[in-house]
Amino acid sequence: MPEGDVAIRIGGAAGDGVTSTGEVYAIACARSGLHVTTYESYQSVIRGGHVWFQIRAANEKRYSQGDTFQLLIGLDQQTLDVHAPLLSAPGGVIHDNDRHDLDEGILPEGVQSLPVPAQAISMDVSGKPLMQNVATLGALAHHVGLDLKVLHGSLAKMFGRKGEEIVKLNETVAERGYRHAAKQHKPFEFALRPNGEGRLLMSGHESLCLGALAGGVKLVAQYPMTPASGIMHWMAAHAKDYGVLVKQTEDELAAMNLVIGANFAGARAMTATSGGGYALMVEATGLAGMTETPAVIVEAQRVGPSTGLPTKTEQGDLQMVFGASQGDFPRIILAPRSPEECYEAAWRAFNLAESYQCPVFILTDLYLGEMWRTVEPPDFQVPIIRGLVAEDGGEGYRRYEITESGVSPRAFPGQAGLMFIAGSDEHDEKGELISDIRAGLPEYVDTRTRMMEKRMRKLETALNEMKPPELWGPEDADLTIVSWGSTQAAVRDALEILKGTGITANSLEFFDLWPLRVDEARRALEAASETLMVEGNYTGQFHRLLRAETGIALGHALRKYDGEPFYPREIVAKAEEVLRGR
């Protein structure tokens, strides 16, 4: 890795404290002004099982978790056996040689053994072995040059609710580990500068929750499902203070229909789920489309099909979300690329849903949604746009009035003189059904056509608010790497690496997926000398959409469906292969 850019990995069994150790380290790095990215690999078991957490800290902004890591904390034997050979030099393995055996023969050249008597320190300080991971954390902090005070502050943040005594003990243990490393280990020259102004550290879904609050969310209805559950947990924890009604429903069918009911009554409401749960919301998505009721749906993708790999990431639900529910109706799909964009997508989604009275999807995934990164502070002054709403008492009110924009004025129950029935059957401008005794009569055949066209026109109107793809990097390049949503992270880091290989590449990134800014997309693709589409699914779901809409076939594809996020070097290797073949 380049200078001033260090990734570390902590591994152990579930229950060893891998997550809390990693979190304290990530917080300490963020508080030290470093740019942090993380990736935690966990399994769908509650105890046991192997967990590892990678945290990358750098002087400059980085996007992905990085390809390599230089320091490893092994909290169990399996971690030492499995992860130590993967280290890159200069680097080291922090481990407790009283408890585990590190086979130094498996270490790559330039990687050293960094033993810390972690259990002994913990026993000595607290009388219990529980804080051994904190001792290793102290050693780690020393090697990357973190200030001990910052580490103490981060421990206090993590363990503060357990009481002052526990915090103090943790601080002492950390300090002993720190001093041990200072005395016994050879120092590294990582050139990290951990002394800047503190940064905010959050996951994509936490950022999304903030954006939803800023955008005026009033109700969240959800049924638990990884990786969307975190949204419900966060919202529930903040519900009282921020006036949000969080309802755990009996299933996803209920969640989606409840959100529609609440939006119909005039409250900004959203649901969040993963693919399997969204499959149960499909019929109601069409209900929102037909009744022109706003609804915000976070679809946090994980590996499918079916239960798939519940704790692994994929971009495999675009096609489902794009085509969900019978018939044609307007829908909007946002696929944020980063935590910052999750924030923006959330408040925009409410504005778009109310402006165009249709379902709006925020398509995230496990990788983007759950992994922590440092972010720029969000702007809390966001516009709130409630769209067209009728005035009380208007004579001759037509809820589904045919307009040029396709948008008709809404009315909320409680408003005088505007009573109407929202119906899932086809209806006329007033909302009266044309589906039974009127169906097939020539006049109503025409009404059907006009109502359909009215609704679909909203998509054309909404297109003005959709953002075109962003071209990142030099305008002229040998290769244009095309991606959507969270894959931005690995692509941007790949561009950095490619800079050193003599290949010039740029990145064409899509995030407002539907309605698609086809003209800009086509122009960007036409301007590219060679294209490589990178996405996390088997069939190239966005690739096909792009080809269908622009008529342009992309040159090459890199697809991944192993449950892991993209790594920059995979993209670099593919880019080299593509250009070598020219």
Next chain:
Amino acid sequence: MAVEVHVIKSDTKPTWCPGCGDFGILNATLKAVQATQLDPKDLVVVSGIGCSSNLPHFLRSYGFHGIHGRVMPVATGIRLANPDLTVIATGGDGDGYGIGLGHFIHAMRRNFDLTYIVMNNEIYGLTTGQASPTSEKGMVTKSTPWGSIEWPVNPIALALSAGASYISRGFSGDPKQMATLIEGGLRHKGFALVDVFSPCVTYNKVNTYPFFRERVYKLEDEDHDTSDLLAAYEKAHEWGERIPIGLFYRVDKATYEEEEPALSRGPLVKQPLGLSQEQAEALIQEFR
């Protein structure tokens, strides 16, 4: 403001078959709404899909005619967003006791404050006569040409177990009593069930008007104690020669809306949108 029946009745003519039991339910509903003097702008009638679920179109109030089986979550979404609104949920036996059964049970145990009128004709009407969850064992329908081999659900007993706080049954042949039951449901604070025998004259040749007329008797005529849960269970299981209609059970208990902290400041729809500066700053602290 006195609300007359003609004000809450819409101009849309029901498309039900002549003689359909649902007409009686419509009339009773109109009467009950009138009796409560509810302003129709504050009333939302929510339904699913079925012949019966067309009912919202025949009232001049707000309405939501949703999809099959999902009347409960839509209705509760409206209640949670704005508890100032009165919500009547309605639909058929297939809608509420078949495809929507799960939602029905959960809505009752949560004791949402709404009135659920089920137009129970023991058949799927709109889809032209298949067995429904309340079809009697042995009933011949299009989907059970040799007679249904399933036992029907017992909505009253189910509601008693699930925790509904107002549990009643009406009969379309007695719109007066039914109007009283619906009015009672509207005035009750909590989940009110009004299950109604509503004959489908076209597809159900068993559970006809004469079938019920010969059998039903009124609970209020027999000194039934509506606060006695066990007595209510006993009545719920009466079937055959004599079938009870009327109020089975009523109890006062806290509604979901009363206990939901987010509603303590008033309806969600009346709360300001977005974050104050202090709130924003407090939130940011969590991520430092």
